[in-house]
Amino acid sequence: MKVSVDAILGSAVKINNQRQVDGETPDKRKKEVRSDSVSLSNRIDTRLDGIDREFREIQSSLTRNQIIRDGLEQLGADYGKGGQNQQQIMDTVTFEGNRVLRSFVGESVTGEVLNVRNAKITEMISSDVDKLKRLQVELDNIMASNLAVTDKTENIVSGIDRAFAEVGPAGIESVSRIRPDAVMRLIK
Numbered sequence: 001m002k003v004s005v006d007a008i009l010g011s012a013v014k015i016n017n018q019r020q021v022d023g024e025t026p027d028k029r030k031k032e033v034r035s036d037s038v039s040l041s042n043r044i045d046t047r048l049d050g051i052d053r054e055f056r057e058i059q060s061s062l063t064r065n066q067i068i069r070d071g072l073e074q075l076g077a078d079y080g081k082g083g084q085n086q087q088q089i090m091d092t093v094t095f096e097g098n099r100v101l102r103s104f105v106g107e108s109v110t111g112e113v114l115n116v117r118n119a120k121i122t123e124m125i126s127s128d129v130d131k132l133k134r135l136q137v138e139l140d141n142i143m144a145s146n147l148a149v150t151d152k153t154e155n156i157v158s159g160i161d162r163a164f165a166e167v168g169p170a171g172i173e174s175v176s177r178i179r180p181d182a183v184m185r186l187i188k
Contacts, residue, residue: 044142051135052156058135059163062128064095069121071101076114083109136160 071093078085086109093101105117139156 047138048142048156051139054131055135055156055159055163058128058131059159062125062132062163064100065121065125065128067093067095068100068104069118069125072105072114072118072121075101075105075109076118079109079111079114132160132163 071089074089074093075086078089090102090105090109091099093099104121105113135156139160
């Protein structure tokens with residue numbers, strides 16, 4: 001076995017560092033743990049505020065997109081009958097006082113325009129649902145950690161559950177790219 005001065009000095013430094021760690025009082029360690037938990041709690045509260053904001057934005061976007069989808073369905077049915085009520089439908093479909101259908105579709109309504117816009121709105125709703133799913137997973141993780149089980153967390157979770165209920169199971173299946181059989185295999 002080869003002994004060198006560097007090895008001996010390295011071992012001495014390790015032993016000295018270990019003595020310093022062992023020499024700390026339990027009170028000092030408790031203070032560090034408390035400050036860490038307070039810091040973590042503050043970060044979680046800040047993230048919950050962020051999640052709440054994101055949820056409200058997604059909920060607004062999802063509602064707007066669902067209204068547009070319903071308007072597109074009305075336009076499609078009217079287009080099949082000759083398009084006599086096209087302008088009336090474009091004017092009556094609004095969200096927060098704005099004529100969202102007119103701005104989404106444009107002035108000319110053709111079968112091709114309706115098909116392209118239906119595909120686009122389905123993609124947009126799917127994106128909103130995916131964002132909701134990510135928020136729900138993040139909230140579930142926060143709740144599982146038992147670090148932030150508050151009324152705020154529960155309110156956000158119930159809001160997300162309501163949003164999924166409004167989309168409906170058929171709506172989620174029609175816009176989600178996840179295959180139910182693949183999810184079941186992952187769960188098992």
